[in-house]
Amino acid sequence: MSGKMILGQTAEIPGPKKALILPSAEVAATMIKKAKRPLLVVGSEATKITTKDGDLVDSAIRVMKGHKIAVVATAHLAGEFRKRKADGVFSMPLMNLGDRLRDTKWTGLDGKGRYDLAVFVGLPYYLEWLVLSGLKNFAGDLKTISLDRTYQPNAGWSMGLMVEKEWKEVMDKIVSSLGEAS
């Protein structure tokens, strides 16, 4: 997918309950840091989306180094993390993950408790749209954020439509904030 054009799809038309726009990178990073059990969900398009780190997988690996948020790769993306020596990444198919995120009894990928915040990035637009819809409607107590470069109406908080350069800056700030050692 090209990084140079406006993304998203016509399905951005929201329902009555729609995502709030994240006002800044700082707000996004603070929300994630304040969460007790946050989870970053990185989708299969991550290798096609360039960032200041290289691509979204590289950015996620930098985030992992800060140990502030667990990272799970969907589809077969975990193989890409492992190729880059990031063995600490969790792996779970998106459908399995969505199903579990709505479950108040799920104890998480590490068995230590349910997540209170799920942050999504790098998924096919419509697939993220649908899973976020499932969570909006059936996991009302779970906070969700979309960090993709387009509006995801079913998230709790979402980026607005952004030009590539601006999005890369925002992502770099978020990644830097999360990736730095505590």
Next chain:
Amino acid sequence: MSKRDLKLKVDEFSSPLGKIKGLEIEIGKIYAEDWDEPMGPTPWPTIGTLREWDRRLLKRYKPFYMPFCDLCCLCTFGKCDLTGDKKGACGLNMAAQQSRIVLIAACIGASTHTAHARHMLDHLIEEYGRDIPLDVALNTNVEAPNIRLVCGIRPKTLKDLEDALDYVETQIVQLVAATHTGQEGDNIDFESKAFHAGMLDHVAMEVADISQISTLGLPKGEPETSLTDLGYGAIDASKPVIMCIGHNVLPSVDIIDYLMGNDLFGQIEVGGLCCTAHDMSRYDKRAKIIGPISWQLRFIRAGIPDLIVVDEQCIRTDVLQEAKAIGVPVIATSEKSCLGLQDRTGDDPEKIVEDLSTGKSEGVLIINPRKVGEVAVKTVINVSKQRQGKKAFLIEDISKLAKSCRACGECVRACPNNLPIVDAMKAAKEGDYSQLASLYDLCVGCGRCESACPVNLPIISMITKADEKAAIMEKYPIRVGRGAIQDVEIREVGSPIVFGEIPGVIAMVGCANYPAGGGDVARIAEEFLKRRFIVVASGCSAMNIAMTKDEEGLNLYQKYPGNFDAGGLVNVGSCVSNSHITGAAIKIANIFAKRPLRGNYEEIADYILNRVGAVGIAWGAMSQKAASIAAGCWRLGIPVVVGPHGAKYRRMLLGRKENEEDWKIFNARDGQEVYVGPAPEHLFYAAETAEEAIVMTAKLVMRPNDTNKGRAVKLSHYIDLHQRYYGSMPDDLQLYVRRLQDIPFTMRDEVTKVLQDSGWVEDRIASPDPTLLDRLVRRRQ
């Protein structure tokens, strides 16, 4: 067998006991029975008969809803906002509304096949009579496994199929009624009804296909049917070209008959798109398969057809406008798809030909297939003369067109796959068409980009034109759809499938709404063919499987045999041929395992769920028909994997492998409830990537009944594929290795280490005689 109306009328009767006048006795149906198999517990099931079976499945495979819309706007109370825990004015909540939509989709799908079957059957009875015997497949006694299983009848002639269709139609009406405002209110009951629609769909599809096989001379399950050509290159555009689109082959049959009867076949090209193409080639292999559903626009825009004949299902509803743009008339042939055209069925054929040939009529509706045959052939001869030298793209200069692109990105936003159209346009402005050409294989042909474009660029045409040289040349061999699986084949593979030594049966089915081109379908199929799975294909998937060649120029149909055996690639045919895939699973239970078939749905489904490692992959599933076909598989215990767009069906049926209680079943030998592990883990699952689908499918073929050897074979594929695509061992091996003998020999050290790290204990996972049905327990401890 047959069931018939009985009417006894006595005007006057005298006997020593008295006198009877005007006596009338009427019995609706009686059975003229000669099938000695005892009737099972659930013949002619109503919408509630199999509810308990469905609830067993749905207790394990719980729905995960992903609403596509937060509102309900089906009645005048609405719109109702159902977000979260809100209810609509009728009291319905979001879960029930989503399952209601699933049911509606399944009903649309089942109705479509049923209407197709009804049209087919009525026509064939009119042509050949009610008493034509069913002759479906060589070496086969179980001619109609779905009908036998569901209805409890053994159809022998066309008239017996009428009974099955009467039943299906009655049931569908009940199901649609359940979706009315203020009817069903429980999401699980809606789901059960969707399963019912799916089951009915397979009966209807079976009626449609076995009736056409029995009367039209279609292949009768021969493994090595002939190869025919698929693709643009298969069509000789210098000849008059008739393009048939849809699923109901009857008008096409009469076109072919007319050509043969008038010795014109070599002079006129007849090609089909979508499932009609499959069935045309099954009728006469000289008919060409142009391609899958996604090729409609691009083939018309290429200017190749001189006449378009549409029958029903999956036709572009704007086909008339598209045809008009290239100066080609349209013949609609179904009352279900009149396209606003005048009904000329009763008119003189010569007059219709004249009106179509001169452009006085841009199209006509002709319901009589035989008249379609005559009118189509005569018209195409005339029209093609007028189109000499015009059979080409209307657009010439791509670069000039591209220069009007504003790079607004609306095309990308409208594209289901967000293809980089703007980048391609920018390059095209500079005369570089390579990026546009590279979109050719990825485009699903929906045309939404064109509707969104503010300067009305013909984007589909530009993409096709950019790849014109390659596209026009493309030609691939495809094995003609064979129809049913023979009983004799089932006998040979029944044991290795049930015990796991043939690792699985993978059914590649469905439409062409692919996330990254049709090449993925061939890639997935080959991955399993190389591993000696049985791969069965139908519809657009069967076509896309043909469209990838290796370095030696061979495609999968040339590399793998067509028999239903390990490493076989079986093209069963069109959409309605999907009934042979569920039919094969049913026949394994009946023929190999000798489980009673007649009206015995639960037991057969229980057998398939626990023993037959079959998985459906509908990588480009798009339609409501795909939804109902899948629903028929779910009720039979066959998991279905769809591509990412399949998530738009808005609910998955997912197991939770870590919840041990969900995976307890009865041991039929002693009645003990035992843990068997999560096999199969899911019933309906959307994969994000082809790689994920491959690995998940390799896992979903595992069944509680696998022998040690069979489980080891299946695990070896699962582990190998997981290592290849995920770069690691699976993290759930401890749920699938029951004892040490299950471990693949060549992977013993690695697997043992994983098991040790996970705290695995041998024989905690049982290997029972598995069943979910308490009544099948033979002896209790």
